[in-house]
Amino acid sequence: MAIELLINVSREESRVARFENGIVTEISIERNRDRGIVGNVYKGRVVKVLPGMQAAFVDIGLAKAAFLYVTDVSHNVEEYARFLEEE
Known part of the structure; x- marks a missing residue:
């Protein structure tokens, strides 16, 4: 099984696509202005x-x-x- 990642990064967003045998199995898009903070550790x-x-x-x-x-x-x-x- 061939697994490939295609990554594209720009000033506005980062995009990652995962391919298995040439077929897209997963896509992730993260926009810089919408970056989440869930899961991080903060002192407050x-x-x-x-x-x-x-x-x-x-x-x-x-x-x-x-x-x-x-x-x-x-x-x-x-x-x-x-x-x-x-x-």
Whole structure:
């Protein structure tokens, strides 16, 4: 099975196509202006707690505060604590 990647990068976006035996099996397009921040690790300050929703707004230095559910953190509390101790 021949697998090839075709990559095209411009100022506005990056495009990647995956081919298997000459057939496109996957395409990914990332626009620079729409770059996401999901999955990155940020250090921030809680600015508002929403107990009824079990969530909080966290200031991570962007124009708007980030929204964080308690379940997004509870499984990794020890990992985050180690990260903060290192600073």
